[in-house]
Amino acid sequence: MLRLLQLELAKIKTYKTFWILTGIYLLFLVGITSSGMEALRWLAVNGANLGEYDVQKIPLYHFPDIWQNLTWVAQKFKLLPGIYIIISVTNEFTYKTIRQHVIDGLSRADFIGAKVLFIFLISLASTLVVLALGLILGNLYTPSSSPELMVTHIEFVPAYWLATFNYLLLALALAFIIKRAGLAIVILLIYPALEWMIKIPLPYNLEYLANYLPYASLSDLIQFPFSKYAMMAIQETVLPHQWGINLAYIPVLIGLSYATIARKNLS
Amino acid sequence: METVLSTQGLSKQYGSLKAVDKLDLVIPKGSVFGLLGPNGSGKTTTLGMLLDVIQPTAGSYQWFGLPAGKEQRKRIGAILETPVFYPYLTARQNLKIVALIKEVPQTAIHKVLDQVGLAERQHDAFKTYSLGMKQRLSIASALLCNPEVMILDEPTNGLDPQGIAEIRNLIMGIAQQGKTIILASHLLDEVQKVCSDFAVLKKGKLIYTGKVSEVGHQQETTVLVQASQPLTELLNTCPMVVHSQVQPHGKTEVVLHPPYTASDLNKWLFEQNIIASHLEAKTKTLEKQFLELLENA
Ligand SMILES: Nc1ncnc2c1ncn2[C@@H]1O[C@H](COP(=O)(O)OP(=O)(O)O)[C@@H](O)[C@H]1O
Ligand SMILES: [Mg+2]
Numbered sequence: 001m002l003r004l005l006q007l008e009l010a011k012i013k014t015y016k017t018f019w020i021l022t023g024i025y026l027l028f029l030v031g032i033t034s035s036g037m038e039a040l041r042w043l044a045v046n047g048a049n050l051g052e053y054d055v056q057k058i059p060l061y062h063f064p065d066i067w068q069n070l071t072w073v074a075q076k077f078k079l080l081p082g083i084y085i086i087i088s089v090t091n092e093f094t095y096k097t098i099r100q101h102v103i104d105g106l107s108r109a110d111f112i113g114a115k116v117l118f119i120f121l122i123s124l125a126s127t128l129v130v131l132a133l134g135l136i137l138g139n140l141y142t143p144s145s146s147p148e149l150m151v152t153h154i155e156f157v158p159a160y161w162l163a164t165f166n167y168l169l170l171a172l173a174l175a176f177i178i179k180r181a182g183l184a185i186v187i188l189l190i191y192p193a194l195e196w197m198i199k200i201p202l203p204y205n206l207e208y209l210a211n212y213l214p215y216a217s218l219s220d221l222i223q224f225p226f227s228k229y230a231m232m233a234i235q236e237t238v239l240p241h242q243w244g245i246n247l248a249y250i251p252v253l254i255g256l257s258y259a260t261i262a263r264k265n266l267s
Numbered sequence: 268m269e270t271v272l273s274t275q276g277l278s279k280q281y282g283s284l285k286a287v288d289k290l291d292l293v294i295p296k297g298s299v300f301g302l303l304g305p306n307g308s309g310k311t312t313t314l315g316m317l318l319d320v321i322q323p324t325a326g327s328y329q330w331f332g333l334p335a336g337k338e339q340r341k342r343i344g345a346i347l348e349t350p351v352f353y354p355y356l357t358a359r360q361n362l363k364i365v366a367l368i369k370e371v372p373q374t375a376i377h378k379v380l381d382q383v384g385l386a387e388r389q390h391d392a393f394k395t396y397s398l399g400m401k402q403r404l405s406i407a408s409a410l411l412c413n414p415e416v417m418i419l420d421e422p423t424n425g426l427d428p429q430g431i432a433e434i435r436n437l438i439m440g441i442a443q444q445g446k447t448i449i450l451a452s453h454l455l456d457e458v459q460k461v462c463s464d465f466a467v468l469k470k471g472k473l474i475y476t477g478k479v480s481e482v483g484h485q486q487e488t489t490v491l492v493q494a495s496q497p498l499t500e501l502l503n504t505c506p507m508v509v510h511s512q513v514q515p516h517g518k519t520e521v522v523l524h525p526p527y528t529a530s531d532l533n534k535w536l537f538e539q540n541i542i543a544s545h546l547e548a549k550t551k552t553l554e555k556q557f558l559e560l561l562e563n564a
Contacts, residue, residue: 008366015355091353100351103318105341234481266320 004114005121011088018084025080029159031128032037033073034137036060058229061141064152066134069234071160074130075222078164079189082171086184087176089115099266108261116254119168127161148237159221159238166218169253178256192214214253217245269296270332271416271447272317277470282302286312289326294449294464299442301458301479302451303557304468310451311347313418313468318345318419330548331415344409345418349489350401354394358404361393364410369412374543379407383437407561431511435461442514444469455472455557467560475560490529493518493545494536505535 012018043055059065092098092111101111115251134157171188178184187194192215199210210216221242223235270293276291287309302310315321316326317337330339352361354563362376380386383403388396396404400423410418411554415542419438423431438461442448452458458465459479466476487509498519502511509522529548534544 003370004368005365010360010364011353011356013360014357033552079306095349096349097353099320099347101319101342101368103345103347104365105337105343106368107337110337112374143434263322265315 001113001117004110005117008088008114008118008242011222017087021080021084025077025126026129028080029074029079033070033133033226034079035129036069036073037141041151059141061137062150062205062211063138063142063145063163064154066141066223067153071156072222072225074126074133075160075163075167078126078167081168082188083185085119085122085168086114086175086188087181088118089156089172090179090181090184093161093179094181096267099262107185109258109260110191112254112258115172115257119172121191123161123165124193126164127157130160131157134221147190153237155238156222157241163218163221166214166246166249167182167254170214170218171248171258173253173256173260192219205252212245217242217249221246231260270294271296272328272330272449274317274328275326277316277322277328278315279316279321280324280406282493287316287323290468290471292466292472292476293471294447296447297445298464299448299450301461301462301465302449302468303455303458303465304453305561307470308453308468308472310453310468311420312471314345314347314418314449314451318343318347320347320417323545328351341412342414343416344400344414345420346405346409346414346422346423347418347420350405352401352404352408355392357390357392358396358407359389361404362408365411371412373490374378375411375413375454379410382410383407399426399433402426402430402434403437406434406441410441414446416447416449418449421453422450423452425459467557469561479517488523488528489523489549490523490532491518491545491547491549492532492536492543493523494541494543495512496541498536499540501539501541505532507535 022223037056037060040056040058040060060069092101097110100110106114120208135150138150170191171184174188174191175181178187195210195213195215198213199207201212211220221238225234225236228234229237272292272293272294274290274292276286277287277292286418290309290313301515302313304310317330318340319337328335330343333339333426352358354363354546355363358380359376362380363373366376367375377389378387380389383406385400385403388400388509392402393401406419406422409419422438425435426434435457438448438450442461448461450458450462461562462479464476464478468475491514497513499511499513502519502521504507505544507527511519511521511523523529529546533543533546
């Protein structure tokens with residue numbers, strides 16, 4: 001396992017594209033998620049305050065609200081590692097290194113395994129960044145914090161990991177199916193719309209099935225949090241069936257990638 | 268005799284095209300085995316199946332007497348067609364990746380880079396290399412696991428004469444270390460210079476297999492002789508001679524029955540009190556036999 005991960009890391013060590021995408025990703029992840037108060041100030045100046053209501057009083061970064069708020073914003077940037085995952089797979093086809101890896105003694109399953117481990121590492125690193133941000137910002141802004149309050153609704157952090165992991169597995173599967181970087185990236189970009197379009201031909205009483213497609217399922221994990229500040233009811237946790245569906249998608253998405261190369265000629 | 272590879276009825280069909288057709292091969296340990304055939308005869312397809320990148324339509328094969336598997340491939344050093352590396356990584360970083368796959372220590376890298384003469388350029392990106400250097404890096408990569416078998420597919424393709432000579436010397440040096448080498452080539456002269464055994468493929472079918480040294484055996488030998496007097500009449504009385512003929516340049520071409528050789532002829536001429544001022548054996552080239560094989564098959 002460690003060897004397969006080392007293999008993927010050896011490929012990116014001096015690969016500029018990877019480091020540039022990672023830099024931009026971190027910039028967004030840290031920069032945008034932590035500038036919520038700036039955003040509220042801007043809203044206030046631009047007349048979002050209604051009567052007594054002061055938008056700058058919204059407890060964006062207060063425990064326990066922070067976990068859902070932060071993870072919901074942070075997951076908006078997962079396209080960037082998604083693009084890198086696609087490039088890392090399509091490169092192997094253009095350079096023919098996948099073929100050479102098999103010749104050298106890697107099995108096709110090892111090849112997929114190495115990519116999955118790499119995805120695990122990226123999603124884990126991203127989750128740790130978000131966790132650290134949450135702990136820092138939460139302690140800065142929460143008036144009277146307590147350890148108990150800090151971990152309330154911290155389930156959004158593992159949910160963030162699962163959403164990111166599955167999204168990158170989806171990018172992986174698209175890359176293996178399409179094999180060409182440009183097209184695969186475009187498909188990944190419009191993929192949410194493609195899932196939504198599946199609803200159209202479905203009869204009305206079956207439309208709900210589209211909500212169980214991979215992207216819809218992973219987006220469902222962290223529900224839009226900010227409408228609660230407009231006094232609307234929202235789902236403030238992750239439900240068991242949402243965990244279940246998304247966990248079930250892990251072997252499905254990996255299997256899909258594997259099926260594209262199992263018992264196939266590699267040229 | 269130990270066998271490194273054997274195949275039974277190995278076949279690959281692309282639509283209606285039989286790229287490889289019921290191939291039965293046995294490759295003995297320690298041989299330098301040439302897989303000879305014109306372009307499109309199925310050499311790369313055969314090697315691809317043996318290395319698990321092409322799925323056979325039928326048949327089976329065993330490496331070292333064991334069924335196909337990744338552990339067997341880790342004991343083989345192979346390059347199919349063009350050199351394959353990450354262009355943005357250096358030679359050293361690329362070989363590190365190969366070492367991880369083959370589960371060999373990183374310490375082996377320096378030695379093979381040295382062996383192919385790339386030690387000085389090891390920290391330059393692969394994309395900055397000339398074709399000859401890329402080809403040598405391929406060989407370094409194949410050598411990395413100290414392989415029991417090396418597979419080379421047209422290793423001199425596209426190289427200039429100097430590059431060709433370098434690669435061939437490298438291969439012959441490796442062969443002398445007792446490694447088994449499988450060399451696919453459409454160049455007869457390459458197979459003749461480098462290989463001990465060879466097989467000829469034509470349209471996916473195995474049409475000949477044997478030792479390179481035995482080529483020309485059981486065949487007539489042609490000798491060019493020159494002496495101070497005309498020879499044809501005398502030679503036609505010699506029992507060793509099939510026929511003889513004076514060539515435009517004045518030398519006489521003599522065809523001998525097998526197993527007689529040029530030295531037998533020289534001895535016989537000496538017994539007739541004739542001293543040959545020029546005597547040159549023209550062995551039958553592999554090329555001639557190869558062309559005949561392809562015509563007859
Ligand atoms: N992927 C493929 N699809 C269809 N035909 C192929 C494919 N690969 C090779 N062939 C055909 O199989 C035959 C053998 O090709 P190849 O093994 O590359 O020959 P060689 O290496 O001896 O030049 C050729 O006729 C080639 O056109
Ligand atoms: Mg070929």
